[in-house]
Amino acid sequence: MKHIDYKPKDGKLLRIDAEVCEGKVAEIKINGDFFLYPEEAIFQIEEFVKGKEIEGLGKVLDAFMEKNQFRPIGFSGEDIEHALRMIN
Amino acid sequence: MKPEARLMPTDSVEDSFMKMAVDEAILVSVAEGRSLPTLRFYKWEKPAVAIGFFQSAQQELDVEQCRQDQVEIFRRISGGGAVYKDPKGEINYSFVVPESYNPELAEVMASYKLIGKAVVQGLRTLGIEAELAGINDIILKGRKISGNAQTRKLGAILQHGTVLLDFDVEKMLRYLKIPREKLSDKQVKEIRHRVGTIKEFFPRLGFIELEQGIIKGFERVFGLIFTQGELSDYEHELAQRLYREKYSKDDWNLKR
Numbered sequence: 001m002k003h004i005d006y007k008p009k010d011g012k013l014l015r016i017d018a019e020v021c022e023g024k025v026a027e028i029k030i031n032g033d034f035f036l037y038p039e040e041a042i043f044q045i046e047e048f049v050k051g052k053e054i055e056g057l058g059k060v061l062d063a064f065m066e067k068n069q070f071r072p073i074g075f076s077g078e079d080i081e082h083a084l085r086m087i088n
Numbered sequence: 089m090k091p092e093a094r095l096m097p098t099d100s101v102e103d104s105f106m107k108m109a110v111d112e113a114i115l116v117s118v119a120e121g122r123s124l125p126t127l128r129f130y131k132w133e134k135p136a137v138a139i140g141f142f143q144s145a146q147q148e149l150d151v152e153q154c155r156q157d158q159v160e161i162f163r164r165i166s167g168g169g170a171v172y173k174d175p176k177g178e179i180n181y182s183f184v185v186p187e188s189y190n191p192e193l194a195e196v197m198a199s200y201k202l203i204g205k206a207v208v209q210g211l212r213t214l215g216i217e218a219e220l221a222g223i224n225d226i227i228l229k230g231r232k233i234s235g236n237a238q239t240r241k242l243g244a245i246l247q248h249g250t251v252l253l254d255f256d257v258e259k260m261l262r263y264l265k266i267p268r269e270k271l272s273d274k275q276v277k278e279i280r281h282r283v284g285t286i287k288e289f290f291p292r293l294g295f296i297e298l299e300q301g302i303i304k305g306f307e308r309v310f311g312l313i314f315t316q317g318e319l320s321d322y323e324h325e326l327a328q329r330l331y332r333e334k335y336s337k338d339d340w341n342l343k344r
Contacts, residue, residue, distance in 0.1 A: 012223070013169070015147055031144045031344055033169035035223070037196060037240055039141045071196055073167075073223060 006083040012074025034074035041070040095314035096128040104162040105335040113327035119242035125185040136160040140168040168237035177254025210305020231284030
């Protein structure tokens with residue numbers, strides 16, 4: 001897996017390990033010093049992102065988090081997409 | 089009549105893992121209505137390093153150096169960053185309160201501000217003109233003197249944080265890996281410029297005054313009357329179980 005550290009402006013550090021294949025996320029682990037409520041949602045987010053195309057992932061992930069009432073603090077779906085683009 | 093709350097003044101008898109287990113036991117107990125809102129203080133007698141819920145020990149720490157120096161590595165139940173626990177001079181607090189206690193506690197960012205305000209007000213009673221900064225920091229003259237992290241479960245909030253009285257930056261850099269990315273947008277070349285201590289500006293201030301000040305801050309902001317108390321039998325047993333099954337285990341501390 002490839003690794004990227006990305007700190008969004010006014011956000012918290014994202015430390016992402018991901019395997020990307022043909023523009024899609026094959027594997028991902030999202031670490032960092034952000035907050036997320038509930039904390040266990042990180043596992044569902046990682047599962048959700050797997051198999052998704054990086055292009056447009058931000059909006060889709062933000063919608064997923066909102067639908068499930070996950071509250072990220074210090075990052076957004078767009079930030080995850082940005083970090084994955086840097087890896088790709 | 090002002091609502092009552094429980095105060096647990098500074099103790100340092102537990103290891104890092106039990107400190108975290110006690111925090112969670114109090115969270116559960118307050119959420120279940122078994123205990124009053126609780127303000128607790130603790131400190132470390134030996135150095136330790138804390139990582140947040142979403143961090144990887146290998147990414148954040150020099151794990152081998154920690155092992156060699158017998159520095160405990162422990163994971164918090166809350167998110168946020170890695171923290172070096174310096175026995176020389178930091179005061180740690182945890183505050184547990186039902187979300188329903190105050191309307192501002194219902195929303196995450198508002199609750200960070202409100203609880204942070206209690207710490208800031210407490211420091212200001214001592215003449216320390218601290219301010220809230222960012223999501224969860226407290227600064228003094230532009231330098232970070234406090235980091236705070238919050239978790240919310242079962243309708244209650246646990247926020248714990250550190251206020252730096254004194255600090256050994258060299259030791260911190262020995263155990264923590266600080267990625268360049270984290271400092272880049274602050275235009276700061278060294279961690280020494282970013283992190284401040286109260287002792288730099290108030291050399292005579294000690295732990296006891298700091299603790300008393302923070303208590304006053306919580307009294308004022310939350311309108312509470314604190315009475316000293318101890319863990320209940322329920323909390324004690326729950327903490328023991330959490331210690332055994334979670335906080336003392338590598339499965340928990342070294343996962344991710």
